[in-house]
Amino acid sequence: MVKLGIAGMGYIGRVHLEAASKVANAEVIGVSSSRPDQIRSLFPAVQTYPDYSSLLSNPRLDAVIVCVPTFLHEEYVLEAVRRGRHVLCEKPLALDSIAASRMVASAKGRGTVLMVGQVLRFWPQYVAIKKMVDAGTLGQVGSVSAQRLTKYPPWAEWFRDPAKSGGCVLDLQIHDLDFVYWLLGLPSTVHAIGLKGERGGWDHVYTTLTYPETVVNIEATMLMPQSWPFTSGIRVNGTSGAVEYTFRAAGDVEKRDEAVDQIRFYRPDGTMFEPEVQAEDCFVAQLGYFAKCVETQAAPLACPPEESLQALRIAEACRKSLDTGIPVNLTATS
Numbered sequence: 478m479v480k481l482g483i484a485g486m487g488y489i490g491r492v493h494l495e496a497a498s499k500v501a502n503a504e505v506i507g508v509s510s511s512r513p514d515q516i517r518s519l520f521p522a523v524q525t526y527p528d529y530s531s532l533l534s535n536p537r538l539d540a541v542i543v544c545v546p547t548f549l550h551e552e553y554v555l556e557a558v559r560r561g562r563h564v565l566c567e568k569p570l571a572l573d574s575i576a577a578s579r580m581v582a583s584a585k586g587r588g589t590v591l592m593v594g595q596v597l598r599f600w601p602q603y604v605a606i607k608k609m610v611d612a613g614t615l616g617q618v619g620s621v622s623a624q625r626l627t628k629y630p631p632w633a634e635w636f637r638d639p640a641k642s643g644g645c646v647l648d649l650q651i652h653d654l655d656f657v658y659w660l661l662g663l664p665s666t667v668h669a670i671g672l673k674g675e676r677g678g679w680d681h682v683y684t685t686l687t688y689p690e691t692v693v694n695i696e697a698t699m700l701m702p703q704s705w706p707f708t709s710g711i712r713v714n715g716t717s718g719a720v721e722y723t724f725r726a727a728g729d730v731e732k733r734d735e736a737v738d739q740i741r742f743y744r745p746d747g748t749m750f751e752p753e754v755q756a757e758d759c760f761v762a763q764l765g766y767f768a769k770c771v772e773t774q775a776a777p778l779a780c781p782p783e784e785s786l787q788a789l790r791i792a793e794a795c796r797k798s799l800d801t802g803i804p805v806n807l808t809a810t811s
Contacts, residue, residue, distance in 0.1 A: 479503045479768040482532045482562075484553055485544035486510040488632045489567055489594075493542045494520065496760040503768040507532050529553060533560050540590070540771050542764075543567060546633070547648065548641040551576040554591070558583045563590040563771045565764070569651045570782065572643050574790045581782045590770050592777040593785035595655040599762040601754040602722045602740045603656055606713060609742070609752070610660055615715030618661070621693040623653040623711040628701045629674075636699070639678030645671075646682055646792050646799075650697035653711070654795070655788035657686060657693050660713075663787060664688055667794040668804035674700060679799045686791070707736075719743045720752070 479502055483490050486508050497505045507524040509532040510516045517525050526532040533541065533556065540563035543553045551571050557564045564584065570593045571577040584591035597603045609615055627649070635641040642648045646669075657664075664686035674680030681698035707726040712719060720742045727735035743749050755762075763780075770777045794805040 479771045480506045480537045480539045481768075482506065482535065482538050482541045483508040483544060484529050484532060484541055485546075486512070486516050487544065488630065490542070490544035492760055493544060493565075493764065494523070496758065496764045499758070499761045500765045500768055502772060503764060506537055507535055529556070533557060533562060538562060540564065540767075546635045546641055547572055547643055548635075551580055554580045555583055558587050558589050558591070561587070561589065565592050565594060565767045567594045568596075568655070568785070569593075569643060569647045569789055569792065570785050571789065572647065574786060574793055577786045577789050581786055584782065588774075590767070590774070590777060591782045592767050592770065592780050593782055594763065595652065595780055595785055595788070596759050596763050597652050597656045598659060598780045599766065600759040601757065601762075602724075602738065603711070605740065605752050605754045606711065606720055606722065607656075607660060609720055610713065610715075614717065614742075615713060615720060616717030618691050618713055618715045620691065620714045621657060621660070621711065623657070623694075624696045624709060625649050625653060626696070626698050626701055626705065626708045628703055628705055629680075629699050637674065637676050637678070639674075639676060642678070643792075644674070644678030644796075645680040645697050645699045646684075646795050647789075649699060650682060650684065650695060650795070651788060651792050652709075653695045653697065654684075654791045655785065656711070657695070658784065658788050658791060661688055661691060661693070663807055664693070664791065665808045666804045666806050667791060667798055669795045669798040670802075671799050672700065679796065682795065682799065684795050684798075718745060 497503050509526040509529045513525045513527050541557045543566040630636045666687045669684040671679045671682035681700045684695045686693040710723040712721040722740040724738040798805045
C-alpha cells in the first residue's frame, strides 16, 4: 500500500483524493492546504497539515501529489525529492523547460519516481486512439485536429495570471501537445497565432505543428463565455480511415461524469463503428499506475518525465511563435 500525501486541495487536489479512494494499492494519509479548516470540514477523515513541510515530515509518507499552482511546482517537487519522496506532479511540469530540466535531473539523481499528470495518456478514448495509430489501423496519418475550449477555471484566480499559470498554452493546450507528441514525436516546426486575455496572457491559441508527412492543428481557449460547457476533442485522419472523439461536459470540467462523449472510426468503404474503450476513470488509472511504479521502483514508462519535458519545450516554441509572429523550427534546436 503506497502512502500518499496531496499538496494543494483546490479542484484537482480533490480529484486526486477521490481517485485514491478507488485505487487498491494507494492510500492518502495526509493533505496540506492553505485552508485547513475548510478541508477538515469537507473531508473530516483525512489528516490535514497547515503547510507542505509538515506533510513531508510524516515518516509514513511514500509519495506526494503536487497540486499547487504551476509557479510553485519546481519548489515543491525539488523539496519532495530532496526528502526522498516520490512525486506525481500536476501538469505542466513547470513554467519553463529550464526549471523542468532541473526537476527531472534531481529526481533521476535521487532515484525517485517522478511522473507528470498528463492524464490523456490514461484517458480511455485517447488511449484507444493511440493504439489504433500504433497498430496502423488508420494507415499513414495525414492530419490531426484537436480542440480544448473552456472559460477561466472558476475555482482560482491565479489561472488568469500568465506569470503564475503560463496562460492557456501551458495550462490547457499542454494536454494536446503532449498527446500529439505521444502519437507522432517531435514536430519539425511550430506556428501559433492567438488572442490575449485580460492580463496579457495568450489565452486563445491556434497552433500548427508540422511533421514530414503530417500536419496538426490545435485550438485551445480560456476565453469562452461563462455559460460554455467544457469541450474537447480530437480527429485523426489517415489513409485507411479517420477516428474522432468528442467530449462535452454538462457545464464545467468537474462534471465530467455527466459528460456526453463519443468515439467513432470511419472507414474508407463507407462503414463506421464505435471502438471499445475501457471504462476506468482516467484519474484512477493514472494514480493506480503511478502507485505501481512507486511500489516496484520502476520508471513511469507510460508517462516519462522526459517526454513531459519535451511537451513543455513544444509549448515554449508555441509561445515564442505567438510573441514573434513567425514559426519556430524545432528540428534545428532538438
